[in-house]
Amino acid sequence: MTPKTLYDKLWDSHVVHVEDDGTALLYIDRHLVHEVTSPQAYEGLRLAGRKVWRTDSIVATADHNTPTTDWHRGVEGIEDATSRLQVTTLDDNIRAHGAKAYFPFLHERQGIVHVIGPESGATLPGMTVVCGDSHTSTHGAFACMAFGIGTSEVEHVLATQCLLARKSRNMLVQVDGKLRRGVTAKDVALALIGKIGTAGGTGYAIEYAGSTIRALSMEGRMTICNMTIEAGARCGMVAVDDVTINYLKGRPFAPQGESWDRAVAHWRTLVSDPQAKFDRVVTLDAQEITPQVTWGTSPEMVVSVDGRVPDPDREKDAIRREGIARALHYMGLEPNAAITGIHLDKVFIGSCTNSRIEDLRAAAAIVKGRHVARTLKVAMVVPGSGLVKRQAEREGLDRIFTDAGFEWREPGCSMCLAMNADRLEPGERCAATSNRNFEGRQGAGGRTHLVSPEMAAAAAIAGHFVDVREWR
Amino acid sequence: MEKFTVLTGLVVPLDRANVDTDAIIPKQFLKSIKRSGFGPNLFDAWRYHDVGQPGTDHAKRPVNRDFVLNHPQYKGAEILLARANFGCGSSREHAPWALLDHGFRVVIAPSFGEIFQSNSLKNGLLPVVLTEREVDALFYDVASFPGFRLVIDLERQTVATTDGAKVMSFEIDPFRKYCLLNGLDDIGLTLRHADKIREFEEKRRAQHPWLFG
Numbered sequence: 001m002t003p004k005t006l007y008d009k010l011w012d013s014h015v016v017h018v019e020d021d022g023t024a025l026l027y028i029d030r031h032l033v034h035e036v037t038s039p040q041a042y043e044g045l046r047l048a049g050r051k052v053w054r055t056d057s058i059v060a061t062a063d064h065n066t067p068t069t070d071w072h073r074g075v076e077g078i079e080d081a082t083s084r085l086q087v088t089t090l091d092d093n094i095r096a097h098g099a100k101a102y103f104p105f106l107h108e109r110q111g112i113v114h115v116i117g118p119e120s121g122a123t124l125p126g127m128t129v130v131c132g133d134s135h136t137s138t139h140g141a142f143a144c145m146a147f148g149i150g151t152s153e154v155e156h157v158l159a160t161q162c163l164l165a166r167k168s169r170n171m172l173v174q175v176d177g178k179l180r181r182g183v184t185a186k187d188v189a190l191a192l193i194g195k196i197g198t199a200g201g202t203g204y205a206i207e208y209a210g211s212t213i214r215a216l217s218m219e220g221r222m223t224i225c226n227m228t229i230e231a232g233a234r235c236g237m238v239a240v241d242d243v244t245i246n247y248l249k250g251r252p253f254a255p256q257g258e259s260w261d262r263a264v265a266h267w268r269t270l271v272s273d274p275q276a277k278f279d280r281v282v283t284l285d286a287q288e289i290t291p292q293v294t295w296g297t298s299p300e301m302v303v304s305v306d307g308r309v310p311d312p313d314r315e316k317d318a319i320r321r322e323g324i325a326r327a328l329h330y331m332g333l334e335p336n337a338a339i340t341g342i343h344l345d346k347v348f349i350g351s352c353t354n355s356r357i358e359d360l361r362a363a364a365a366i367v368k369g370r371h372v373a374r375t376l377k378v379a380m381v382v383p384g385s386g387l388v389k390r391q392a393e394r395e396g397l398d399r400i401f402t403d404a405g406f407e408w409r410e411p412g413c414s415m416c417l418a419m420n421a422d423r424l425e426p427g428e429r430c431a432a433t434s435n436r437n438f439e440g441r442q443g444a445g446g447r448t449h450l451v452s453p454e455m456a457a458a459a460a461i462a463g464h465f466v467d468v469r470e471w472r
Numbered sequence: 473m474e475k476f477t478v479l480t481g482l483v484v485p486l487d488r489a490n491v492d493t494d495a496i497i498p499k500q501f502l503k504s505i506k507r508s509g510f511g512p513n514l515f516d517a518w519r520y521h522d523v524g525q526p527g528t529d530h531a532k533r534p535v536n537r538d539f540v541l542n543h544p545q546y547k548g549a550e551i552l553l554a555r556a557n558f559g560c561g562s563s564r565e566h567a568p569w570a571l572l573d574h575g576f577r578v579v580i581a582p583s584f585g586e587i588f589q590s591n592s593l594k595n596g597l598l599p600v601v602l603t604e605r606e607v608d609a610l611f612y613d614v615a616s617f618p619g620f621r622l623v624i625d626l627e628r629q630t631v632a633t634t635d636g637a638k639v640m641s642f643e644i645d646p647f648r649k650y651c652l653l654n655g656l657d658d659i660g661l662t663l664r665h666a667d668k669i670r671e672f673e674e675k676r677r678a679q680h681p682w683l684f685g
């Protein structure tokens with residue numbers, strides 16, 4: 001038998017039918033639904049008189065629009081009428097069509113869809129996982145084929161439990177060595193994007209492997225898989241090992257008893273075969289990776305914290321030069337400026353990239369006993385889910401943050417994309433642990449620098465970027 | 473979904489690379505629960521001087537006259553000429569909805585964001601990939617010839633100048649082509665295989681029961 005990659009295995013085990021031209025009908029095991037990309041899908045279903053194919057595949061939550069303060073006000077606390085309408089429309093749709101689980105706004109287990117799936121055990125190895133959100137790649141950390149889909153596809157999965165897809169090529173990202181102190185999974189992801197570019201993974205499914213990846217917790221692996229889409233690939237994944245299995249044991253939706261043993265036996269096969277062929281291999285040396293900071297308006301516009309903003313005049317390619325100049329103008333930065341000289345207005349710790357318990361612990365360790373710089377307007381921590389929030393509170397992390405002058409918020413997407421009230425004002429500069437620094441992403445005219453939770457925490461204390469490797 | 477066969481249309485050039493879906497339709501407009509009406513907010517941050525909000529009357533907003541879509545000579549354009557990696561970023565399907573609602577049927581670029589490309593095909597917006605060189609030449613043509621139009625023939629997979637002097641061909645997935653030519657929606661196509669899906673599902677349930685229930 002020809003050796004297969006993990007992606008090949010996941011793909012092959014989900015093909016229901018292949019059209020003459022090679023388009024495959026893929027079976028979908030888990031469908032994650034949130035309030036922004038589902039209303040039109042349910043609307044389409046209704047208009048066509050179709051029914052949901054398999055309700056027990058659906059796990060739903062409201063996260064993108066939900067406020068992170070004043071939950072006692074209930075739905076009325078969602079000031080924006082259209083946001084409120086999306087949230088209540090999801091309530092109506094789930095009530096009408098059903099789901100395996102629904103964590104609505106204000107529920108104790110509500111949270112960012114990519115945080116609650118894994119933490120509840122709704123994301124299991126070997127699954128196909130889809131969601132109308134590009135960061136669905138996050139779930140690939142569990143050896144899933146997980147990718148974001150558009151609203152028409154959400155409707156298609158609701159109606160047929162399948163998706164039409166074409167197989168991607170295989171890319172291996174091999175990261176070996178021990179990460180240096182102060183260097184995190186987020187820095188690995190940013191360093192990779194800096195190396196291959198935001199279109200570097202286009203057309204590929206990426207498997208992350210190597211000793212560095214194996215040494216990461218599930219949280220770290222999720223951070224890397226989450227950022228896969230920023231490298232242009234729709235899905236990224238990590239093979240099953242003890243870390244995966246230990247994480248899943250005892251989760252509410254994970255199998256139990258004899259079923260657990262059967263499942264584990266199967267999951268153990270979800271690794272690439274030794275001789276499997278990859279179409280492209282990219283290697284990174286963990287020792288060489290430093291804390292990363294983006295300076296521009298694309299995640300590939302990234303540099304080491306001890307580096308400088310680039311100078312467009314030194315770029316030979318005209319289109320790239322234009323791009324650098326435009327980004328610097330938008331970001332309000334001078335060419336050659338030192339990264340550590342960049343002062344901030346706001347700091348945001350949160351998002352599906354970095355809002356899990358481990359991220360909050362790492363950030364808290366930096367801020368403990370210190371205080372946020374006076375020059376900062378806001379520093380906020382937004383836990384990824386209700387469960388993360390309560391766990392952090394049990395560990396006293398909330399106190400560490402609030403004593404240091406951080407705001408401790410309710411869970412949700414929050415200032416990752418500023419669909420709720422949390423946003424940047426024009427010209428404001430923010431260190432964010434999220435995944436996108438596009439123009440206007442965190443609010444019109446807002447300027448985003450992507451960093452790890454440690455780097456964001458240290459920047460909040462100092463008021464400007466600092467090299468966490470030198471943090472004592 | 474509207475059929476796509478042959479289109480002769482005015483071309484508008486958008487000369488920047490990596491136009492992401494946030495730029496195509498900013499997130500504040502994603503809050504709608506409908507599928508239509510996004511056209512006036514296409515490229516909102518570039519088209520207007522103020523920050524657009526859903527429900528505001530765009531007729532009263534300060535228009536950015538420098539932005540190419542606002543140049544009077546491109547009014548009614550159905551073909552958008554763009555640079556590499558057009559439609560990168562978030563998976564929002566509102567991006568092709570907004571382009572379609574504004575009146576575009578075709579986007580020509582050297583490359584596209586993957587999800588954007590598939591979302592476009594599913595909604596009857598044709599993404600045409602030409603080489604960097606061909607796209608460069610088209611940018612030159614648009615700048616040189618006012619009222620420059622192109623003929624997009626999906627059946628023959630060609631992009632041609634109206635005088636037929638220049639003909640370029642493009643690739644398209646045959647299945648997507650068939651659906652576009654016939655205006656077929658995906659769900660209907662898939663449900664032809666409902667029995668196969670059920671059969672697959674039963675096998676899966678037997679092998680991996682923990683994935684069900």
Ligand code: SF4
Pocket residue numbers: 063064112113114133135351352353412413416417434435
């Ligand atoms: S946290 Fe940000 S990237 Fe993640 S799902 Fe929410 S909006 Fe999308």
